[in-house]
Amino acid sequence: MKLAYWMYTGPAHIGTLRIASSFKNVHAIMHAPLGDDYFNVMRSMLEREREYTPVTTSVVDRNVLARGSQEKVIDNITRKDKEEKPDLIILTPTCTSSILQEDLQNFVERASIDSVADVLLADVNHYRVTELQAADKTLYQIVKFYIDKNAKTKNLELKKTKIPSINLIGISTLGFHNNHDTRELKKLFSNLGININCIFPQGAKVKDLRNLPIAWFNILPYREIGILTSKFLKREFEVSSITMLPMGNIEFNKFILKISNFLTFKNEINFILNFINKNTRKLLNLNWIKRELKSNQNRKKAIIFGSSNHVATLAKMLSKEIGIEIILCGTYCKSDSQWFREQVQNYCNEILITEDHTVIGNQISKLKPDVIFGTQMERHIGKRLNIPCGVISSPIHIQNFPLGYKPMVGYEGAKYLMDLIYNTLNLKNKKNTFSLFKEKITIT
Amino acid sequence: MSQLEKSSLTFQCETGNYHTFCPISCVAWLYQKIEDSFFLVIGTKTCGYFLQNSMGVMIFAEPRYAMAELEESDISAQLNDYEELKRLCLQIKNDRNPSVIVFIGTCTTEIIKMDLEGIAPKLEVEVGIPIVVARANGLDYAFTQGEDTVLASLIQRCPTEFIEKKEKTQTFFSNLNLFTKNKENLESEKNLKSLPLILFGSLPELIANQLQLELENQNIKIAGWLPTKTYLELPTIEEGYYVCGVNPFLSRTATNLIRRRKCKLISAPFPIGPDGTRAWIEKICSIFNIEPNGLEERENNIWKSLESYLPLVKGKSVFFMGDNLLELSLARFLIRCGMIVPEIGIPYLDKRYQEAEINLLEETCKKMNVPLPLIIEKPDNYAQLKRIEKYRPDLVITGMANANPLEARGINTKWSVEFTFAQIHGFTNARDILELVTRSLRRKNYVQSFCEKELVE
Numbered sequence: 001m002k003l004a005y006w007m008y009t010g011p012a013h014i015g016t017l018r019i020a021s022s023f024k025n026v027h028a029i030m031h032a033p034l035g036d037d038y039f040n041v042m043r044s045m046l047e048r049e050r051e052y053t054p055v056t057t058s059v060v061d062r063n064v065l066a067r068g069s070q071e072k073v074i075d076n077i078t079r080k081d082k083e084e085k086p087d088l089i090i091l092t093p094t095c096t097s098s099i100l101q102e103d104l105q106n107f108v109e110r111a112s113i114d115s116v117a118d119v120l121l122a123d124v125n126h127y128r129v130t131e132l133q134a135a136d137k138t139l140y141q142i143v144k145f146y147i148d149k150n151a152k153t154k155n156l157e158l159k160k161t162k163i164p165s166i167n168l169i170g171i172s173t174l175g176f177h178n179n180h181d182t183r184e185l186k187k188l189f190s191n192l193g194i195n196i197n198c199i200f201p202q203g204a205k206v207k208d209l210r211n212l213p214i215a216w217f218n219i220l221p222y223r224e225i226g227i228l229t230s231k232f233l234k235r236e237f238e239v240s241s242i243t244m245l246p247m248g249n250i251e252f253n254k255f256i257l258k259i260s261n262f263l264t265f266k267n268e269i270n271f272i273l274n275f276i277n278k279n280t281r282k283l284l285n286l287n288w289i290k291r292e293l294k295s296n297q298n299r300k301k302a303i304i305f306g307s308s309n310h311v312a313t314l315a316k317m318l319s320k321e322i323g324i325e326i327i328l329c330g331t332y333c334k335s336d337s338q339w340f341r342e343q344v345q346n347y348c349n350e351i352l353i354t355e356d357h358t359v360i361g362n363q364i365s366k367l368k369p370d371v372i373f374g375t376q377m378e379r380h381i382g383k384r385l386n387i388p389c390g391v392i393s394s395p396i397h398i399q400n401f402p403l404g405y406k407p408m409v410g411y412e413g414a415k416y417l418m419d420l421i422y423n424t425l426n427l428k429n430k431k432n433t434f435s436l437f438k439e440k441i442t443i444t
Numbered sequence: 445m446s447q448l449e450k451s452s453l454t455f456q457c458e459t460g461n462y463h464t465f466c467p468i469s470c471v472a473w474l475y476q477k478i479e480d481s482f483f484l485v486i487g488t489k490t491c492g493y494f495l496q497n498s499m500g501v502m503i504f505a506e507p508r509y510a511m512a513e514l515e516e517s518d519i520s521a522q523l524n525d526y527e528e529l530k531r532l533c534l535q536i537k538n539d540r541n542p543s544v545i546v547f548i549g550t551c552t553t554e555i556i557k558m559d560l561e562g563i564a565p566k567l568e569v570e571v572g573i574p575i576v577v578a579r580a581n582g583l584d585y586a587f588t589q590g591e592d593t594v595l596a597s598l599i600q601r602c603p604t605e606f607i608e609k610k611e612k613t614q615t616f617f618s619n620l621n622l623f624t625k626n627k628e629n630l631e632s633e634k635n636l637k638s639l640p641l642i643l644f645g646s647l648p649e650l651i652a653n654q655l656q657l658e659l660e661n662q663n664i665k666i667a668g669w670l671p672t673k674t675y676l677e678l679p680t681i682e683e684g685y686y687v688c689g690v691n692p693f694l695s696r697t698a699t700n701l702i703r704r705r706k707c708k709l710i711s712a713p714f715p716i717g718p719d720g721t722r723a724w725i726e727k728i729c730s731i732f733n734i735e736p737n738g739l740e741e742r743e744n745n746i747w748k749s750l751e752s753y754l755p756l757v758k759g760k761s762v763f764f765m766g767d768n769l770l771e772l773s774l775a776r777f778l779i780r781c782g783m784i785v786p787e788i789g790i791p792y793l794d795k796r797y798q799e800a801e802i803n804l805l806e807e808t809c810k811k812m813n814v815p816l817p818l819i820i821e822k823p824d825n826y827a828q829l830k831r832i833e834k835y836r837p838d839l840v841i842t843g844m845a846n847a848n849p850l851e852a853r854g855i856n857t858k859w860s861v862e863f864t865f866a867q868i869h870g871f872t873n874a875r876d877i878l879e880l881v882t883r884s885l886r887r888k889n890y891v892q893s894f895c896e897k898e899l900v901e
Contacts, residue, residue, distance in 0.1 A: 001528040003535060004492055004513045011489040033551045033582030035466030038494045040845035050852035053845065056826070059460055061583055065555065076461075083826060095488040096551045099519055126488070127516040 006357045006377055008332035008395060013094045014039055015134030016122040017055055019142070019225075020090045022172040022201035026142075027054045027086040027117075029076055031069070031097040031104060034059055043173060046401050056080060060096055073107045074114075081115035087206045088118045088142070098126040118206075120145060132224040132307075133335055135172065139201060140228035143209055147236065150210040157211045158237070164263055165195035167215045167233075169241070170226030171202040176310070176394045177408050178202065181221060184407035185246075192259065192272060213237040217262045221245050221409060223309050224333065245309050246409045248317030248417065299325045300425060303367060305352070305360050305374040306393025308333040310408070312343035314373060314392055314417075319347040322421065327367050328352055330360060357381075371425050376400070390424040453806055453816050455793070460822035463845045464767035464791060465498060465861065466491070467580040467590030468548050472499050473865070474594055475508045477646045480674045482542035483509040484532065486560070487550030508540060514552055521556075526563050533571045542573065544601075544675040546594060549579035574675070576601060586791035588693040588768050588864060591646055595697040598671060599705060602681045638665040639732055642679055642707070644697050645690035646671050647869055654870045655690065655715060662729055662736055670697075681705045688728060690715055690869060692801060693769035695794035711797070713804040716770070717777030718746040718874045723804055746871050750781075753878040756885055758782035760838035763831075766790045766823050767843050768864050772798060774841070775817060776805040777877060784814050786835055789823035839885060856884040 013030060017039045020028035030036060040053040058069070058076040077089055091108055104121050112119040123141055124134040150156045166189065171182050182199060189196055197215040198208050212233060218241035220226045230241040240262070246255035260272040302324050304311045308331040318324040329344045330352030331337070337353045344351060352363060361381045364372060372382045372389040376397050382389035391400055392408075407413040468491055471483040485491055492511040499507070512532050517523045533545060549560050564575040578597045580590035643666055647655070652669060659666060668679020681687075687701045688710040701707040712727035713720045722743045729736045747754075762778055764771040766789025775785045795802065809816045820828075825846065832840055832855065839856045840846075847857040862880055867873045 001486075001512045001514060001518055001523070001532060003532050004511045005507075005509075006496060007489060007492055010493045013490070014493065032490075033466075034460070034462075034586055035464055035494070035582040036490060037463055037845070038466070038497065040463060041843065042497060044845050044848045049848055052829075052849045056461060060551070061460070065583060095490045096555065099552060099555045126490075127519065 008355055008357070008375065008377070010131040011095060012124045012126045012129050012131065012134035013092050013122075015129075015131040015136075016090065016092045016124060016138040018131070018172050018174050019135050019138040019201050020092070021054055022203070023088070023142070024203060024205045025086050026088045026090065026206060027056070027080050027084055028090045028092050029073070029080060030055065030057045030092045030094055031073060031102075032057050032060060032092075032094040033096055034061070036094055036096070046396075046398055047173060048401070054084070054086070060100070065100075069102055069107070073104070074111045077107070077111035077119060078114045081117045086117050088120065089115065090138070090142075091119065091121045093122065093124070093126065095126045118145070118149075130335070132333065135225045136228050139170070139225060140232055142201075142206065143212070143229050144232055146206055146209040147212065147232075155210055157214045159214060160216060161195060161197065161214050163193070163195050165197040165215045167197050167212055167218045167239075168199040169218050169220050169229055170222045170224075171199055172225055173202060174394075175222065175225075176307075176396060176400065177406060178222075180405055180407035181409045181413070183405070184410040184412050185219070185221065188410050192256075192275065194259070213239060215239060217241060223336070223339070224307060245313045247310070247313045247413060248321055249414055250320055251313055251316060252410060252414065299323065300370045301325050301327050301367075302371045302373060303328045303330075303364055303369040304348075304392070305330040305332075305372070305378050307331060308336040308340040308343075310393040312340055315344045315347045317417070318373075318421070324371075325349075327369055328363055330354065330363075373424075388424045388427040390420045392420075453802065453819055455819050455821065457821045458824040458827060460824070462765070462767065462789070462791070462823050462825045462828075463843045465587040465843075466494055466582045467585040467587055467593065468495065468550060469498055469587060470580060470590030470594060471495070471509045471546075471548060474546075474591060474646060474671070477648070478544070478671050478673070478675055480543035480676065481508065481546055482536055482540055482544070483546045483548060484512050484536065485509065485548040485550065486512040486514065486529075486553050486558070487548075488514050488552050491550050491552075508542065510536070519552070519556055525558050526567070529563060530567055530570060533567060533573070533575070537571060537573055544574045544576060546597075547575060547577045548590075548594075549577060549581060551581045551583050554579065554581050554583055574601065586767065586769070588691070588770070589696075589792065591691075592694050592696045595644060595646070595670060595694060596700045598678065599681070599697065599700050601675075602670065602678045602705075604680065604682060638667045640682070640685040641666045641710075641728070641732075642668050642670060642681055642685055642687045642701075643690055644670040644687060644701070645694055647690060648867060649673060651867050651869050651873065654872060658721070658725060658870060659728065662725060662734055662739075664728060664732065664734065681707065684708070686710055686731060688712060688724075689797070691770070692773050692798055695797035698797050709797075711800045713776070713801045714773045715869050716773040717780065717877065718743045718871050719780045719808070720773055720777060720804070721869075721871050721874075723800070727800065742871060746874055750874060750878060753875070753882055754781055756882045757878065759784070760885065761786055761835070762839045762841060762881070763835070763837040764788045764790075765825065765828055765840060765842040765846065765860070766820065767860050770863050770868075771841075772801050772805060772819075774863060774877070776801065776808050777874070778881065779805070779808050779812055779814055781878065782812065785817040786815075786837060787818045787820060787828070787831065789820045789828060791822065793819065793821050839881065856888055858884055
């Protein structure tokens with residue numbers, strides 16, 4: 001047992017539900033007690049969703065405890081099949097059903113005989129994986145299922161597209177600025193003359209998955225969700241992936257160069273190189289922010305904490321592009337810690353990998369940075385210690401699901417980040433000036 | 445809706461596939477009410493995730509609650525429950541030093557059959573802090589019933605013997621309250637002896653005081669309230685005492701008071717809305733043979749003060765999807781306000797505990813000459829949404845999972861949870877209920893002029 005108040009990542013079934021509800025016409029049925037369907041509330045509130053969340057519960061109550069679910073789960077699956085006519089139903093185990101150890105796989109097999117929809121059991125162990133790992137696993141499971149299924153019926157599309165094309169993998173519901181990022185990437189690819197073959201899971205239909213092999217390569221902006229899928233596609237169809245978050249100028253330009261490696265014609269590559277030059281010069285001259293920061297004081301100190309992906313990329317950006325000293329860099333993605341260490345070790349003084357918010361809280365109060373970039377929890381720690389904080393990663397609140405266009409990636413994303421960084425840094429200065437004046441005013 | 449024409453209330457039961465909060469959410473308001481308590485929820489990440497998100501910003505205010513998060517080794521019994529809990533309790537004692545620790549049992553502790561009731565008494569001696577066990581799990585209960593399980597367990601901790609010292613502190617406190625009363629009341633106050641009446645149900649301090657004052661105006665002074673502001677002040681409950689509930693979801697607490705403490709339950713409608721409050725006070729008065737004084741006038745005055753809201757709701761229909769057990773009382777009040785209620789969904793209905801409320805609901809319908817509502821226990825949300833589509837009520841009172849999608853379909857909604865946290869009891873708070881109910885109706889009137897009604901594909 002451990003005493004806990006706050007978690008950075010949710011339980012495994014949240015990951016599965018995030019993937020299931022991202023797809024179109026996929027329904028998830030949770031094997032859970034009453035009240036465990038809080039996911040619906042979160043999605044409806046945070047995403048301000050207009051559709052009913054396609055998640056229902058096959059309720060585990062006293063009777064189930066005594067006699068087992070018996071026909072209940074199967075009935076619920078076939079009933080949903082008739083009511084909603086989904087393409088796929090995912091039976092989602094929860095912590096409760098993990099302990100009950102009912103043979104859910106058997107339910108799935110029996111239910112799929114009667115239902116038109118495909119039925120799958122999400123294969124996640126509740127006590128061993130987090131929300132993000134479960135999401136990764138579920139996505140892989142669905143992709144594999146449909147690739148295999150279509151391979152069997154010889155419906156798989158294998159011929160590469162004529163025009164260069166990509167799959168965009170890992171965009172999901174309740175992801176941090178995912179929808180804005182997608183829009184920005186779409187715009188980018190259309191400028192580069194690259195077709196988007198499939199964006200999934202968000203907005204995709206499972207029947208589109210048979211087209212995955214025809215793309216020239218995959219793009220994975222978020223390494224938390226999609227790595228397993230990309231490995232699978234590489235293994236089966238030799239489709240390679242670019243796994244990086246194109247956040248900040250240097251990373252973004254690297255991203256585009258990597259893309260150019262995948263292209264075959266010279267003039268396409270030249271076009272891209274020109275594209276980089278033109279845009280970098282025009283938009284992203286960061287000297288002003290450097291100058292601004294230098295003129296005021298010494299090198300600013302920052303602490304960054306959040307998901308491995310966003311933290312690592314932001315650390316590089318702050319350190320290389322703006323010249324902020326990063327005194328501590330941390331993540332709660334324990335499963336990804338090796339990658340994280342490799343990425344950030346040259347850019348920060350200290351690395352912290354923890355899931356305990358009090359550890360990071362203590363570090364912040366000990367090291368006293370000028371600025372924090374973190375999750376909502378760090379924002380509140382900052383509030384208590386009077387240190388400004390910019391939110392750069394999940395877990396997040398409704399204010400981090402902005403309606404306005406706020407991508408984190410690409411050129412537009414770089415602009416947004418500049419605003420975020422500059423405003424966060426300056427907030428403290430302005431506050432100090434205010435209190436300086438206040439004293440003078442009270443004298444008069 | 446052919447059921448509507450029937451002359452008596454119709455009760456039905458559906459599949460129980462509905463959205464509601466997990467009952468462990470009761471820690472959110474109970475830790476605030478009982479100021480020297482600490483709530484330890486013994487469960488998994490799923491429970492923690494729910495609390496973390498449902499409590500919103502409260503989670504950042506160093507709440508006096510925590511999760512004892514069960515890990516794989518706990519489930520497979522590789523670790524000793526007793527030792528683990530002891531370690532956590534000592535840690536809590538060190539950090540916070542509460543007067544009581546409340547263990548909240550969850551689905552997981554039920555399934556792995558962790559004997560919390562057995563562990564608690566031993567642990568209590570060893571740690572030196574009272575430990576109360578409440579099994580507020582999603583296998584058995586819905587949302588507000590969590591409070592019911594906690595209060596039911598607190599009953600056994602209420603002292604039996606009347607303690608002299610306590611009497612003194614009570615008069616001391618009532619002296620402190622002097623400024624709220626005028627002089628004539630003061631005179632009678634001195635003669636007013638507390639009647640053997642205990643009220644139960646957790647209300648914010650302000651509301652509890654208001655209700656107490658309403659009773660004092662009828663020369664009724666109560667002997668105590670469960671729960672109290674602190675654990676150490678829990679009221680004395682003696683055999684033969686009368687008890688009366690202030691909330692409709694406290695049937696377990698009522699049963700325990702009757703069976704374990706040999707109390708007599710006053711079955712009254714609940715003090716929600718001016719009609720409910722009046723009926724509640726009248727019923728209590730009748731038990732103690734007190735002629736109610738000026739109640740009718742008080743109720744009428746309240747209705748008069750609501751005049752600006754009533755035209756907004758009159759003739760409008762309201763559909764309760766059901767998730768917090770306040771539905772019957774709210775529906776009864778809204779019918780009295782002139783609304784029409786086609787359906788009342790409710791997670792669980794104790795017909796004995798809510799008997800007076802059900803009767804008042806039926807009476808109100810006849811008085812207002814509206815069709816009797818269909819009462820659906822353990823509703824099925826999918827079937828309900830179909831009925832809503834067909835009936836298209838003016839307002840749906842529902843959870844947050846369905847609110848946004850319904851709004852997108854041009855149906856006004858009100859989040860049901862707000863009724864749990866808003867102050868809705870007593871004469872003076874009737875306005876708050878209508879404020880909540882009319883909010884989306886008012887917004888609609890305002891927005892309709894320049895907005896498309898349905899925005900869903």
